Amino acid sequence: MEKKIAILRGINVGGKRKILMTDLKSMLVEIGIMNAKTYIQSGNVIFESELKNLELSLQIESEILKKFGFDVPVIIKTRAELKAAISSNPFFTSDADMSKLHLTFLNKKPSEKDIESLRSFDSKEDQFEIQGENIFIFCEGKYHQSKLTNNFFEKKLKVGATTRNWKTVLKLMELSQD
Structure with missing residues (x-):
């Protein structure tokens, strides 16, 4: 499986669009993403997946809207792309x-x-x-x-x-x- 990094835009900034990282990780598990690790509260998640980046972005964005009630753009990069x-x-x-x-x-x-x-x-x-x-x-x-x-x-x-x-x-x- 390929290492991926999800980079969420605009969460936990100035007390707005608040998502606890433990809640984010739980949500990711609910949609089948395993081995997720978060880094700081601004929405950075490292995980493994075989799904394509765009498919993952749309899936995570949709689930955040459903679970937390606000739009959060998500950009996915592979470890190789980040490197x-x-x-x-x-x-x-x-x-x-x-x-x-x-x-x-x-x-x-x-x-x-x-x-x-x-x-x-x-x-x-x-x-x-x-x-x-x-x-x-x-x-x-x-x-x-x-x-x-x-x-x-x-x-x-x-x-x-x-x-x-x-x-x-x-x-x-x-x-x-x-």
Whole structure:
């Protein structure tokens, strides 16, 4: 079975759309997902499955809506996809300040037209690079003060997005190795 990582968008942020990780794990067991491990309260789950990523995303989204009563976008990545993303980060070097690095996961590859339109955006001190279904971000300041938000990328690229800081990305990779 293949290791997968579910990345949920917008849960447990500011006391809204609250889902306890124990409840999330129980829900996943109810729909047949076994060996699930969660990491921090923001909705990161490592598990094994033979199902396709899109099928899993839709299944988990549907079950969250049914059980908790709100829409939560879910992006699934395989361990191999996460590993490839980590090795492709143009801003990650041995001396990089990891607190300035972030990875925005997209639920599908944006159109070339939308990518080209986005490339003309000047984000001042923050930088980004799109590679397939990933956007690598370098924030000179704090991420929460950046214009390079999930909503920004979703509007410009017409795809779903969720972002994790680099420390979380690396931890998800580490946890998926077990």
